[in-house]
Amino acid sequence: MRTVAEHQAVVAALFGPPVPVRLPVPEALGRATLADVDAPLSLPGFDNSAMDGFAVLAADLASAGPDSPVTLPVAADIPAGRTDTLTLAPGTAHRIMTGAPLPAGADAVVPVELTDAVIGPVAAAETVTFTAPVESGKHIRRAGSDIGRGARALPAGTVIGAPQVGLLAALGIVEVTVARPLRVEVLSTGSELVEPGNPLQHGQIYESNGAMLTAAAIEAGALGRHVHFVPDDTGDFLARLDEVAGEADLIITSGGVSAGAFEVVKDALSATGSVEFVKVAMQPGMPQGCGHHVASAGSDGTAGPTVPIITLPGNPVSALVSFEVFIRPALRTATGLPPHRPRVTARLGADIRSPQGKRQFLRGVLRTDEGGSGVVVDPIGPPASHHLRFLAEADALIDVPTETDGLAAGSPVDVLVLR
Ligand SMILES: Nc1nc2c(c(=O)[nH]1)N[C@H]1C(S)=C(S)[C@@H](COP(=O)(O)OP(=O)(O)OC[C@H]3O[C@@H](n4cnc5c(N)ncnc54)[C@H](O)[C@@H]3O)O[C@H]1N2
Numbered sequence: 001m002r003t004v005a006e007h008q009a010v011v012a013a014l015f016g017p018p019v020p021v022r023l024p025v026p027e028a029l030g031r032a033t034l035a036d037v038d039a040p041l042s043l044p045g046f047d048n049s050a051m052d053g054f055a056v057l058a059a060d061l062a063s064a065g066p067d068s069p070v071t072l073p074v075a076a077d078i079p080a081g082r083t084d085t086l087t088l089a090p091g092t093a094h095r096i097m098t099g100a101p102l103p104a105g106a107d108a109v110v111p112v113e114l115t116d117a118v119i120g121p122v123a124a125a126e127t128v129t130f131t132a133p134v135e136s137g138k139h140i141r142r143a144g145s146d147i148g149r150g151a152r153a154l155p156a157g158t159v160i161g162a163p164q165v166g167l168l169a170a171l172g173i174v175e176v177t178v179a180r181p182l183r184v185e186v187l188s189t190g191s192e193l194v195e196p197g198n199p200l201q202h203g204q205i206y207e208s209n210g211a212m213l214t215a216a217a218i219e220a221g222a223l224g225r226h227v228h229f230v231p232d233d234t235g236d237f238l239a240r241l242d243e244v245a246g247e248a249d250l251i252i253t254s255g256g257v258s259a260g261a262f263e264v265v266k267d268a269l270s271a272t273g274s275v276e277f278v279k280v281a282m283q284p285g286m287p288q289g290c291g292h293h294v295a296s297a298g299s300d301g302t303a304g305p306t307v308p309i310i311t312l313p314g315n316p317v318s319a320l321v322s323f324e325v326f327i328r329p330a331l332r333t334a335t336g337l338p339p340h341r342p343r344v345t346a347r348l349g350a351d352i353r354s355p356q357g358k359r360q361f362l363r364g365v366l367r368t369d370e371g372g373s374g375v376v377v378d379p380i381g382p383p384a385s386h387h388l389r390f391l392a393e394a395d396a397l398i399d400v401p402t403e404t405d406g407l408a409a410g411s412p413v414d415v416l417v418l419r
């Protein structure tokens, strides 16, 4: 049997390095930059006020005190957005709002609350009185104090989140070079499957792997699309693969890869020689397949596209755990994103058993222990791979080493954090 690490390497090798693409900033959310972004302008772009108040020359207020108020004429009113250039004459004040450009000649701003001016939406009075001096530079946001023009705004490899979108927009940047998102098509197989919303007959079940794996692909940063499911018919299956091959960077299938009499995926793809089916020493997720699907030639004889394909086992827990262990890290690396879920060491909240010779990924729920001194993981649900309910409750996978056949409560274990 192949080890988990060996199969991870085989899956990762299906993908090339990240491909750069220019995307509008809002569409770059969640993607990794593939080039440094340097600031095309300074932030702030001009000296401006940090407070609603009065721009002054600090020297004019040097003698101001409760018993020696200084009154200055208000020579201008500067709301944010005023675009003309103003100069403050010594011995005068300008009413100024937060974010408004500081007039040349002013070197401090006094907040309105520290003056005799009326606070609120009123016209500026003719004069303003100060009862305290102000330090030169006070409440002024200097041009370039956040970032200077030409400075590195985002290094290559940054994952774009809300703060990065904010910075790029503030810099006036409309497009950014990021890793091209990969298009993942998910196709389920099984004659027992029925689309949710339709009635079930005895022996039928609702198709859930397609929706689940599509969601997992999207969560991993890919463009996931669920192309629904086909019955256990190799002709139908291959036709659907051909249909989506031209639009996909990866096809994921579920089901039909074990040892039954109707293993549509294995039967259809084994013969092609471009997909290998293997057993991986893990539970759940033992039967795996991966390789390339070579789509049939077009009617004009042109060669069909070749696309990486990963065939996951049909048991729902096996399918999602396999995605987490093999596909998610590979997809993320191929799009420049940090590959792994966080891993932590936790103490087991209960005894566990594990099949020797297989690396087991048990579902678990993380908590902080009563003393607050560490992280505990409580195993939940049986190991069998149809327990979707416990998968939905879990926020961790407990990674039990291959050679271990059991661990006592309190033992340290390696945990993959799923949130
Ligand atoms: N004789 C053997 N039988 C099985 C073996 C084996 O080695 N020898 N392996 C077992 C293991 S382990 C797994 S995992 C499963 C994998 O089976 P398949 O990939 O062939 O999957 P199916 O047989 O098609 O389905 C398994 C199970 O999952 C349900 N299923 C399938 N697709 C979906 C879907 N899209 N949505 C919801 N549920 C789905 C299906 O109804 C079955 O109950 O094989 C074991 N057997």
Ligand code: MOO
Pocket: 282, 283, 284, 285, 286, 287, 313, 315, 318, 384, 385
């Ligand atoms: O390996 Mo299967 O995935 O145990 O359920």
